[in-house]
Amino acid sequence: MTFRSSLRRTGRHLLGRHSLTCGVGQTMSGYWVWSAQCDCDLRWRGAEFSATAAYSAMRGLASDRDSTYTYRPGECDAESLWPGVPVLRKPVRRIEIPRGLRGTGRVVACDGSLRSTDGHAGWAFVTNAGWSRSKYLPFEGANINGLELMAIAQAVRVFPGGVDVWVLSDSAEARAMTAGILRSQRNFRNRPSWVLPGSLQMIVAAAVRGVRIHVVEVRSKTHPLHNLADRAARNLEVAA
Structure with missing residues (x-):
């Protein structure tokens, strides 16, 4: 019409x-x-x-x-x-991902990168709908555990409430910290020095909003979607 x-x-x-x-x-x-x-x-x-x-x-x-x-x-x-259509809460960029990886967007791979050879520090996430965000931070004082956790925090931040999200991470420390935050939420007290400012609050806010976060272990370099997040965190080309 x-x-x-x-x-x-x-x-x-x-x-x-x-x-x-x-x-x-x-x-x-x-x-x-x-x-x-x-x-x-x-x-x-x-x-x-x-x-x-x-x-x-x-x-x-x-x-x-x-x-x-x-x-x-x-x-x-x-x-x-559009009732019932989950719309992202924060704007993100869209990248092309292989057709075999495409899905409903409920799976998000998260990764951090710390590279001493050129002083690179960064984090990134990529969903299986192709949404992605990455950021590069000052190398001085950066910690890989903090970068891995920040990737998870920034990922769950963009999802609307009331949805299940499966977070893929190859960091045992970041997975354990996320699980602890989700168990205790606002009463969480045990924050190590490597936790970057804002990451704890973003995870708590997502849980309170109703995002059901499922943290899934993946081994480094073994999952295609996580490999894309790894490349984005390392400031490498991620388009298919």
């Missing part, structure tokens, strides 16, 4: 200048959902497999020749527009 035919069918939209409030949300499964609402109360929504397609669909609504429209970026009201 085009924008023009929608307006004529309702009979409520007078030709003239109108404003569209638009928003895009990243779903856990890998799709971008979008919405557009006119100041005449008409509303459109859709889902695309790329951000480019989502923004293109929204822009296409403003092409009616009989009216002039103002595009105002806005927030995506995902909860009411």
